Amino acid sequence: xxxxxxxxxxxxxxxxxxxxxxxxxxxxxxxxxxxxxxxxxxxxxxxxxxxxxxxxxxxxxxxxxxxxxxxxxxxxxxxxxxxxxxxxxxxxxxx
Amino acid sequence: xxxxxxxxxxxxxxxxxxxxxxxxxxxxxxxxxxxxxxxxxxxxxxxxxxxxxxxxxxxxxxxxxxxxxxxxxxxxxxxxxxxxxxxxxxxxxxxxxxxxxxxxxxxxxxxxxxxxxxxxxxxxxxxxxxxxxxxxxxxxxxxxxxxxxxxxxxxxxxxxxxxxxxxxxxxxxxxxxxxxxxxxxxxxxxxxxxxxxxxxxxxxxxxxxxxxxxxxxxxxxxxxxxxxxxxxxxxxxxxxxxxxxxxxxxxxxxxxxxxxxxxxxxxxxxxxxxxxxxxxxxxxxxxxxxxxxxxxxxxxxxxxxxxxxxxxxxxxxxxxxxxxxxxxxxxxxxxxxxxxxxxxxxxxxxxxxxxxxxxxxxxxxxxxxxxxxxxxxxxxxxxxxxxxxxxxxxxxxxxxxxxxxxxxxxxxxxxx
Numbered sequence: 285x286x287x288x289x290x291x292x293x294x295x296x297x298x299x300x301x302x303x304x305x306x307x308x309x310x311x312x313x314x315x316x317x318x319x320x321x322x323x324x325x326x327x328x329x330x331x332x333x334x335x336x337x338x339x340x341x342x343x344x345x346x347x348x349x350x351x352x353x354x355x356x357x358x359x360x361x362x363x364x365x366x367x368x369x370x371x372x373x374x375x376x377x378x379x
Numbered sequence: 380x381x382x383x384x385x386x387x388x389x390x391x392x393x394x395x396x397x398x399x400x401x402x403x404x405x406x407x408x409x410x411x412x413x414x415x416x417x418x419x420x421x422x423x424x425x426x427x428x429x430x431x432x433x434x435x436x437x438x439x440x441x442x443x444x445x446x447x448x449x450x451x452x453x454x455x456x457x458x459x460x461x462x463x464x465x466x467x468x469x470x471x472x473x474x475x476x477x478x479x480x481x482x483x484x485x486x487x488x489x490x491x492x493x494x495x496x497x498x499x500x501x502x503x504x505x506x507x508x509x510x511x512x513x514x515x516x517x518x519x520x521x522x523x524x525x526x527x528x529x530x531x532x533x534x535x536x537x538x539x540x541x542x543x544x545x546x547x548x549x550x551x552x553x554x555x556x557x558x559x560x561x562x563x564x565x566x567x568x569x570x571x572x573x574x575x576x577x578x579x580x581x582x583x584x585x586x587x588x589x590x591x592x593x594x595x596x597x598x599x600x601x602x603x604x605x606x607x608x609x610x611x612x613x614x615x616x617x618x619x620x621x622x623x624x625x626x627x628x629x630x631x632x633x634x635x636x637x638x639x640x641x642x643x644x645x646x647x648x649x650x651x652x653x654x655x656x657x658x659x660x661x662x663x664x665x666x667x668x669x670x671x672x673x674x675x676x677x678x679x680x681x682x683x684x685x686x687x688x689x690x691x692x693x694x695x696x697x698x699x700x701x702x703x704x705x706x707x708x709x710x711x712x713x714x715x716x717x718x719x720x721x722x723x724x725x726x727x728x729x730x731x732x733x734x735x736x737x738x739x740x741x742x743x744x745x746x747x748x749x750x751x752x753x754x755x756x757x758x759x760x761x762x763x764x765x766x767x768x769x770x771x772x773x774x775x776x777x778x779x780x781x782x783x784x785x786x787x788x789x790x791x792x793x794x795x
Contacts, residue, residue, distance in 0.1 A: 354530050
């Protein structure tokens, strides 16, 4: 977000392009190594994260993108792709 | 597919525990002899996991008040507070609570869980923003689910992180509501309330403090962490329970804010459940009177917490960050925690087994709590038993745990 505020549209677009990859990068640090993570990965079911671990993961993403991700807004998120879309909206709103 | 298929993991875990005779849910108290002793499986055990902080469950005055009211008013109210469930005792207890906290008004709920559920869900409306500590009790999380506000977690006990997150709202409309706790029930740590109150003042937020585990325990008058930290004027709502220091059942919220009583017809968990039986209200009122008259109970429970904490820390156990009446021993993993807990029961010590996701940081914990009625000898007995099992299971080394009780006495901090 810092780059979004200071850099204008180009940087926002650049950030939006990398959200999915950044989510996977943050998640990779929280699950057993070697577990494959793709857009279709179901965050809770496939990675075995409990409810608290998922909320901690969301907190890390808030730091990464300098946004707020209200817990009630991610209740319907199941896959990495769902989460990416939700965060894209939040990043645009915050820009 | 069975409707219970979604619980298959839980079913397997419970089956494994029961097969090895280590399922905490299988524990039945045949009898409770006193605030510090019970009978499990025909064997006497010392109670170190009851959150009965002031040990008032067998207080003679409380029992007598309850028995008298039971005979006078019957077994239950059979109605909610907004129908036929408000008796003189409910109203006088609310006045007594308001006076105890020096606040304008109090509301009595049927449980502490419902106090959080009712207060938070009613206060936080559609455009509002709830900022809750990441280690909040389940009742706070459930309250968030019942409210229509936006829910944001901040890092546990991190006022700077709270300030950063509130700042991210920028000029978005809606009230900011911060929720924190006095003593956290799992690790026994206290919130940095002065710093959080400063954030509240700087951001114009409202502040709710849940004193479930700190009422009667902290503060010169037993009013909790808000009193001990000197921030009572900054706290808009104090929530608490009658099921710990007051030895009974029920919950409450107090506030100075004009309009607070409107929640009586807005907080659904207050409105749509039966009110507390009058006999319970009478025991709670008697227990609150006892706290108001006898500051030594708080002094004693704090000293006992220090003694247990210092003894276990000295023996080499990894504990929560600070001494309090809740003392959590961190276990290397879940299996050791379960075995440890079971062996302690065999040694005559009952405490709580706490496992993820109910614990912070996915920790497996042996959670103990002392009360004002524990003697030094009983606490030293618990320390010795925990050390024996700890050495047997390789959780601590033999050398450090050799004279834990003696060292606990030497190292015990003053109560204040």
